Amino acid sequence: MKGRMKFIIVGLFFLVIISYFGVFFDTDTLIPENPKGKKLYYTQILNNDVKLNDNDRYEYVLETYDVKGNAKDLTFTTGKKLKEGAFVELYVAPFRGVTFWQEVDRSELPERVVKLYK
Numbered sequence: 001m002k003g004r005m006k007f008i009i010v011g012l013f014f015l016v017i018i019s020y021f022g023v024f025f026d027t028d029t030l031i032p033e034n035p036k037g038k039k040l041y042y043t044q045i046l047n048n049d050v051k052l053n054d055n056d057r058y059e060y061v062l063e064t065y066d067v068k069g070n071a072k073d074l075t076f077t078t079g080k081k082l083k084e085g086a087f088v089e090l091y092v093a094p095f096r097g098v099t100f101w102q103e104v105d106r107s108e109l110p111e112r113v114v115k116l117y118k
Helices: 002-024 113-118
Strands: 038-045 050-052 056-066 073-078 087-092 097-104
Touching: 038 073, 056 113, 073 087, 073 097
Parallel strands: none
Antiparallel strands: 038 056, 038 087, 050 056, 056 073, 087 097
């Protein structure tokens, strides 16, 4: 009887955990190119700071800015060398770091970030 009760309690526990994630967890946050659940940062590419890492990817370590103009150093890699002076929008997820980047036009930058790149 004790073994059966323990089995039922453990089963209910897992059922509650699975139900919680099914109701409250948004799988869209796992998609790298989806900005949902990620913080956006902006930077300008400086190729003098790029190096080729052990995986033959270009590794950038650049000062970036969020929409409020707060600075943060971020590291990300690309399969190709990016255009010198290009502006890039970075999607940064908690624990995972940069999950996606895309080149943007200067006019697409937040106002506070534009002021930092005069």
